[in-house]
Amino acid sequence: MKNNKIAIGLLALALAGCGANTADTADAGGAGWKPRGNVTMIVPFGAGGGSDIAGRAMAGAIEKSTTPKVNISVENREGGSGAVGYSFLLSKKGDGNRLLATESALLTLPAAGNVTFTYKDFTPIMKIAEDGSLMVVPKASPYKTCAELVDAAKKARVPVGVAAAFGIDNFTFKMIEKSEGVEFQRVPTESGGELTTALLGNQIQAALLNPGEVVGQLRSGDLRALCATTDKRYEYPELKDIATAKEQGIDVSYANFRGILAPGGIPAEAKAYWIKAAQNLLKSPEYDKYVKDNYLQPVQAEGDQFTTTLEQLNQQITSVK
Amino acid sequence: MKAIAYAVLACLGVAVFATSFGYRVVQDHGQVGPGFLPMVAGGLLAVLNVVLLFHEVRHRTADTEDDAADIFGRTGKQRTRMLWVVYALTLGALLLVPLAGFLLSLGLLVLVISTLVERRPIVPALAVTGGSVAAIYLVFVVFLEIPLPT
Amino acid sequence: MIDNLVLGFQTALTPTNLLWCFVGVLLGTIIGLLPGLGSTTGVAVLLPLTLTFEPVTALIMLAGIYYGSQYGGTITSVLISTPGEAASVVTTFDGYQMARNGRAGAALSIAAIGSFVAAIFSLLLLVVLAPPFAQFAINFGPPENLAVMILGLATIVSFSGESKLKGLSMATAGILLACVGSDAASGVARYTFGQVDLLGGIPFVQVMIGLFAVGEVLYQIKQGAVAPLRARFRDLMITRAELARSRGAIARGSVIGFVLGCLPGAGSTLASFMAYGIEKRVSKHSDEFGKGAIEGVASPESANNAAANANFVPTLALGIPGGGTTAVLLGAFTVYGIQPGPLLFKEQPDLVWGLLASFFIGNVLLLVLNLPLAPLFAQLLRIPYGYMYPLILLTSFVGAYSIDNNMFSVWLVFVFGVVGYLLKRLDLPMAPLVLGLVIGPLFEKALVQTSAQGDGDLTFIFQRPLALVILAIAAALIAVPALLRRRRKQLERVAH
Numbered sequence: 001m002k003n004n005k006i007a008i009g010l011l012a013l014a015l016a017g018c019g020a021n022t023a024d025t026a027d028a029g030g031a032g033w034k035p036r037g038n039v040t041m042i043v044p045f046g047a048g049g050g051s052d053i054a055g056r057a058m059a060g061a062i063e064k065s066t067t068p069k070v071n072i073s074v075e076n077r078e079g080g081s082g083a084v085g086y087s088f089l090l091s092k093k094g095d096g097n098r099l100l101a102t103e104s105a106l107l108t109l110p111a112a113g114n115v116t117f118t119y120k121d122f123t124p125i126m127k128i129a130e131d132g133s134l135m136v137v138p139k140a141s142p143y144k145t146c147a148e149l150v151d152a153a154k155k156a157r158v159p160v161g162v163a164a165a166f167g168i169d170n171f172t173f174k175m176i177e178k179s180e181g182v183e184f185q186r187v188p189t190e191s192g193g194e195l196t197t198a199l200l201g202n203q204i205q206a207a208l209l210n211p212g213e214v215v216g217q218l219r220s221g222d223l224r225a226l227c228a229t230t231d232k233r234y235e236y237p238e239l240k241d242i243a244t245a246k247e248q249g250i251d252v253s254y255a256n257f258r259g260i261l262a263p264g265g266i267p268a269e270a271k272a273y274w275i276k277a278a279q280n281l282l283k284s285p286e287y288d289k290y291v292k293d294n295y296l297q298p299v300q301a302e303g304d305q306f307t308t309t310l311e312q313l314n315q316q317i318t319s320v321k
Numbered sequence: 322m323k324a325i326a327y328a329v330l331a332c333l334g335v336a337v338f339a340t341s342f343g344y345r346v347v348q349d350h351g352q353v354g355p356g357f358l359p360m361v362a363g364g365l366l367a368v369l370n371v372v373l374l375f376h377e378v379r380h381r382t383a384d385t386e387d388d389a390a391d392i393f394g395r396t397g398k399q400r401t402r403m404l405w406v407v408y409a410l411t412l413g414a415l416l417l418v419p420l421a422g423f424l425l426s427l428g429l430l431v432l433v434i435s436t437l438v439e440r441r442p443i444v445p446a447l448a449v450t451g452g453s454v455a456a457i458y459l460v461f462v463v464f465l466e467i468p469l470p471t
Numbered sequence: 472m473i474d475n476l477v478l479g480f481q482t483a484l485t486p487t488n489l490l491w492c493f494v495g496v497l498l499g500t501i502i503g504l505l506p507g508l509g510s511t512t513g514v515a516v517l518l519p520l521t522l523t524f525e526p527v528t529a530l531i532m533l534a535g536i537y538y539g540s541q542y543g544g545t546i547t548s549v550l551i552s553t554p555g556e557a558a559s560v561v562t563t564f565d566g567y568q569m570a571r572n573g574r575a576g577a578a579l580s581i582a583a584i585g586s587f588v589a590a591i592f593s594l595l596l597l598v599v600l601a602p603p604f605a606q607f608a609i610n611f612g613p614p615e616n617l618a619v620m621i622l623g624l625a626t627i628v629s630f631s632g633e634s635k636l637k638g639l640s641m642a643t644a645g646i647l648l649a650c651v652g653s654d655a656a657s658g659v660a661r662y663t664f665g666q667v668d669l670l671g672g673i674p675f676v677q678v679m680i681g682l683f684a685v686g687e688v689l690y691q692i693k694q695g696a697v698a699p700l701r702a703r704f705r706d707l708m709i710t711r712a713e714l715a716r717s718r719g720a721i722a723r724g725s726v727i728g729f730v731l732g733c734l735p736g737a738g739s740t741l742a743s744f745m746a747y748g749i750e751k752r753v754s755k756h757s758d759e760f761g762k763g764a765i766e767g768v769a770s771p772e773s774a775n776n777a778a779a780n781a782n783f784v785p786t787l788a789l790g791i792p793g794g795g796t797t798a799v800l801l802g803a804f805t806v807y808g809i810q811p812g813p814l815l816f817k818e819q820p821d822l823v824w825g826l827l828a829s830f831f832i833g834n835v836l837l838l839v840l841n842l843p844l845a846p847l848f849a850q851l852l853r854i855p856y857g858y859m860y861p862l863i864l865l866t867s868f869v870g871a872y873s874i875d876n877n878m879f880s881v882w883l884v885f886v887f888g889v890v891g892y893l894l895k896r897l898d899l900p901m902a903p904l905v906l907g908l909v910i911g912p913l914f915e916k917a918l919v920q921t922s923a924q925g926d927g928d929l930t931f932i933f934q935r936p937l938a939l940v941i942l943a944i945a946a947a948l949i950a951v952p953a954l955l956r957r958r959r960k961q962l963e964r965v966a967h
Contacts, residue, residue: 038468040876047515048798053805060519073466075876076515079671080653080660087667114658157926165658185350187613187923188656190916193792193801197735200789201609203924212805216790216812293805326897330644337647337662344659351927355654355661358915362646369640376636391695404692408889411864415885418878427868431861439857449858457869460505465516467873 033269035097039072042100044085046078049191050131050210050294054258055101057290058128058281065280072099081105081164083115090117092263096270099125102261104168107314111321112166119314123266124306126278127259128287129296132230133172133208134242136223138199141206146176146227147248149206153182160184161195161204168256169208172229174320175252176245199223210256211239211295230255236295254316255297259306275303324381327374334367406438422471428454476598479824483832488528488825495532496833499539500840503555504547506680507870507880510540510556510779511795518803526807527822531829533803537796538590538830541739541779542837545582545772546848549575551863553684557675558739558775560905561747563683565760565767572763575852576707579845581717581765582772583838584709589725589773590834593780596729597787598827602816604781605788608733613920614932618941619734620914623741625945626748627906629952638903641894645907646914648673655912656919668879675908677871677883682901684867685884686891688860693896696856707846717769720750724773731774732781738794739778741913744906746774752952780830787823789813 043055052074059072077085082105092098100122110118135146143149152158162170165188177183187204189195192213198204200222208229215238217223227245231253234240245252260278262271281287282300291298301309337359344356390396395403414430421429428450435446461467482488502513514533521529544556549566562582569578596604611619628638651662652672663669724746731742750770751760760767782793790812792798804811809819816823871884894901918929925931932938 040468046795046798047511048792048795048800048802052515052799053802056519057806060522071466073468077671077875077877081655081658083653083660084667084671087670091667112658114653114660159924159926165654165656185923185926187920188916189920190655191792191798193798194735197609197785197789197791198612200791201612203612216810216814219810220813222789222813289808293808323897326893326899330640333647334643337650340662344654344661345657348657351922353919353922353929355657355659358911358918359647359650359661362643362650366640366643366647369636369643373636373640393696395695397695400693400695404689404892407692407860408689411885411888415868415881418881423869423872427865431865434861434864435858439861441855441857446858449862453862453865457865460501461869461873465508465873468876469869469872470878 033096033267033273034068035070035270035273037097039070039097039099041072041074042085042089042098043074043076044078044082044100044105045076047076050212050258051082051101051103052076053294054103054128054290057286058101058260059099061281061284061286061290062277064286065284066277070277080114081109081166083109086117087115089261089263090121094265094267095263096266096273098263099274100261102257102259103131104171104256104313104317105166106261107310107317108166108168108171111171111314111317119307119310121264123262123264123271124303124310125260125262125271125274126282126303127257127299127301127306127309128278128282129258129291130230130255130299131210131212131258131294131296132228132234132255133169134211134214134218134225134239135206135227135229135245136199136209136214136218136225137206138202139222139224140202141224143206143226145243145248146245146250149226150176150180150182150250153184154180157183157185158206159187159204161187161189161198161207163189163192163195163207168254171317171320172208172252172254175254175316176229176250178320179251196223211236212293215239215295229253230297234295234297239295254313255299257309257313258296259301271303278302324374324377327370327377331367331370331374334363334365334370337363338367339363403438407434410434410438418470423469424454424458424471472599475820475824476828478821479826479828480831482527482821482825483531483828487525488531488829489832491524491528491532492535492829492833493836495535496539496542496837496840499536499541500543500546500837502536503540503543503545503559505870505873506547506553506555506684506867507676507872507874508555509544509676509796510537511799512874513537513540514796514799514803518799518806521803522806526804526809527825529807530800530803530822530826531833533800534826534830535833537800538776538779538833539837541776542583542586542841545586546579549578549582549768550848550851551684551859552687553863553867554679556775557679557909558743558778559772560679560683560740561743561771561902562768564747564902565762565764567687568761568763569765569768570849570852574763574765575849576846577709577713577765578768579848580709580842581713581769583841583845584714585717585721585724585769585773586776587834587838588721589728589777590780591831592725593729593732593777594827594830594834597780597784597830601784601788604733604784608735608785609789609791610937611734612935613917613924614935614938615941616734616913617917617921617932618938618945619731619741620910620917622941622945622948623745623906623910624914625948626745627903629748629752629948638900641900642903642907645904645909646911647907648678648904649908649911649915655916656923668877672912673883673908674874674880675905676874677880678887678908679905680867680871681884681887682891682894682905684863685888686895686901688863689888689892690895691856691860693892707849709845713765716756717765720754720766720770721773723750723753724770725777728774728777729781732778732793733784735785735791735793739775739782740909741906742778743771743775744902744909746770752948786811787815787826790815 041059045051089100109115195207225242341356341359345354346356348354414426417426432450435441544559547553548559548562552563552567554560566578653670727746728742782797785793786797871880
């Protein structure tokens with residue numbers, strides 16, 4: 001058994017991540033178009049973050065579930081809260097060999113007005129999941145609900161942390177501020193990891209974090225979740241007792257999306273090819289594992305449907321910018 | 322030479338200091354804004370280099386020009402020329418990348434430098450070039466799967 | 472405790488885990504050798520290879536890559552002044568000079584020994600004291616981090632040679648370079664001139680390769696060819712006297728590295744710079760620093776290894792990243808279905824202790840690997856420089872490209888190559904420039920956060936006792952030597 005594992009490992013090493021096994025799925029073809037040569041999955045954020053995990057999981061699952069085999073290499077093009085990666089994709093108009101692991105920066109960057117693109121400049125392929133947020137506070141925090149936190153902000157300045165200048169958590173805070181007529185004091189950080197650190201050290205009073213980022217600290221009791229800013233409660237056993245913001249009388253809900261984006265102006269056949277490949281991805285066991293490990297909601301939208309979703313979310317975001 | 326460097330850095334500092342105000346030095350509620358650090362650092366750079374410039378002008382230190390011949394009998398001037406030739410060749414090789422590909426252009430650079438600039442015999446130079454390009458191909462392209470432009 | 476360690480060694484010593492630990496440290500050494508590819512990229516790139524493994528095996532290998540690369544980065548720093556890792560920049564200052572004096576073998580040996588001692592020291596602390604240290608570390612909020620950055624800048628300025636003004640000027644220039652790009656806090660694009668590639672800022676690794684590797688090549692061409700070293704193998708070994716001289720340096724480096732490594736964000740680069748600065752201060756041979764002092768290799772190498780291990784303190788004890796590479800490793804935990812967090816020690820004892828035990832084994836492997844290799848690697852210097860420098864150029868550019876598969880990185884290396892040459896010709900110190908570039912973003916973040924936390928009031932920092940203590944140390948570092956000098960002069964005058 002152990003020798004077997006070594007053999008598999010060595011094989012994997014020899015093939016340098018080419019992935020030894022190909023699943024027996026149907027031909028992932030839209031009328032003959034096929035990527036030629038190497039395909040890259042661009043991750044507009046650094047290694048180790050949520051986008052990076054998503055990009056690598058999606059690339060791996062497509063490689064495994066598509067025949068004939070495609071090779072997808074993952075490239076981190078980080079910087080400017082995602083602006084570098086998206087702008088790079090923008091410059092690859094019509095190139096069917098490029099994909100990007102997208103999330104809400106696609107909408108928040110244009111809303112902030114520092115970039116030259118909007119979501120309309122790209123070809124949405126597939127929304128593969130939603131990643132909601134929890135309002136998290138330190139163990140010793142006096143607040144028990146999001147409503148109490150908002151009330152406190154009405155009386156005094158409450159310092160909250162935000163992950164990035166154009167992070168979706170910042171926009172969600174703006175939605176809460178607009179809906180409740182309050183203003184939070186912002187402490188800017190650069191990642192969910194930094195926010196967790198700041199919460200543990202009582203440097204900030206609250207932050208919005210994805211469940212996958214804090215579930216360990218929630219279970220140990222070092223941090224507490226006040227509410228989820230999702231439409232419905234989570235179904236995961238660890239999270240199902242967390243009320244939604246709406247239940248607590250704050251009419252805000254927004255869930256970050258994760259998905260695949262292709263450059264604008266790619267051939268229709270290329271779009272069809274990648275949608276088919278993404279459909280196979282959704283059926284793969286890797287996908288189920290990815291969703292479960294990261295506490296995501298498997299809410300999907302395909303091609304033009306994804307575009308419609310983006311339109312709606314964009315309205316929500318531009319209304320508070 | 323040094324005086325020029327200090328002057329350039331001082332000008333750079335002034336330019337940064339002046340433009341930093343365009344990025345908002347202070348934000349709402351008195352928080353440090355994106356222009357704050359450029360303002361402070363730009364100002365500091367300007368002041369420091371003006372001081373250094375004055376000091377340099379007053380106690381001019383001679384530029385050290387090492388003119389002794391090296392083991393191949395090359396003089397200081399010849400070596401300075403060599404240095405810029407190598408830099409220009411590198412520029413040429415990098416400009417060639419989109420046309421000839423990464424490994425070919427840089428392999429050519431290694432070959433040209435070792436034979437034409439350094440006057441090494443052609444056969445070992447070819448061997449070194451071939452060997453190193455092959456090694457790099459194996460490590461970067463095959464093992465790490467880095468798509469070098471071809 | 473002992474039970475746990477026994478359990479850990481039982482896990483780590485199975486043939487499979489031992490094999491992959493070895494593969495990990497070997498791959499790490501290679502990745503550290505390659506300019507540009509640091510441990511963060513290395514771990515991220517090789518992560519997919521381990522998906523079929525047991526979680527503990529995979530993490531053992533990935534962690535091996537991480538600390539293995541700390542050893543590998545040293546080799547090229549010493550031999551050809553090309554730091555493979557950010558944390559080994561400092562090693563070029565004296566390591567490369569030692570190599571030019573024919574002591575490359577000794578420099579590599581002391582680096583391996585120092586790294587090993589520091590690793591074992593920091594691992595013992597990690598095993599015994601991880602939870603309290605982690606608790607201490609999270610008390611470092613923005614004001615404390617700001618104070619640490621100021622302390623870092625104070626050290627570097629205090630050691631930048633004859634002219635503190637020059638050092639300060641270069642550090643400031645580095646901070647200005649770091650301002651280019653999208654500002655982290657507000658997202659405003661600064662000094663990018665509409666270039667998308669500049670939005671992400673001027674990346675440190677590319678600058679470092681340009682300044683040190685390409686810049687040094689150009690400088691050496693200018694200096695002229697010298698006969699290749701013809702040292703006997705025996706002469707390449709480290710001497711007893713050299714070992715004795717390094718003892719204190721290794722001890723101090725280990726402590727500094729461990730403390731800074733525990734703090735999320737400060738990292739091993741700052742640790743290596745500070746260890747070097749402090750060593751230069753306290754060493755009896757401080758005049759030899761920069762000309763090939765063995766302490767100048769021993770202290771930063773010990774510091775960066777201790778820091779690399781200490782990075783695991785917040786990672787394992789609290790589930791928060793201690794640095795760039797541990798952030799990727801935390802991501803890897805999730806990929807294997809393990810939830811990082813404060814409960815990790817309790818819920819996954821075999822995994823945590825197996826991983827910790829593998830650190831001990833991996834470092835022993837690295838020492839065994841590196842000590843005999845040190846004189847061998849030193850033989851590489853026999854290659855005539857006429858072949859060597861074109862090859863350095865080749866690997867520098869390929870390495871730069873591999874960072875983000877972008878020609879922009881290659882051009883950055885090209886441009887900073889000539890900058891490095893000019894700085895060397897003009898006798899302007901590069902170390903403060905590099906540290907300014909590294910610290911710049913961290914410094915600004917701490918500054919912005921402190922002002923945000925104080926709601927617009929920067930004097931908030933004076934309400935934090937811990938920050939005040941650190942600031943006092945920084946002030947002492949700058950003031951005390953000056954006072955001592957004045958006192959000495961007074962005494963001399965009295966004596967006359």
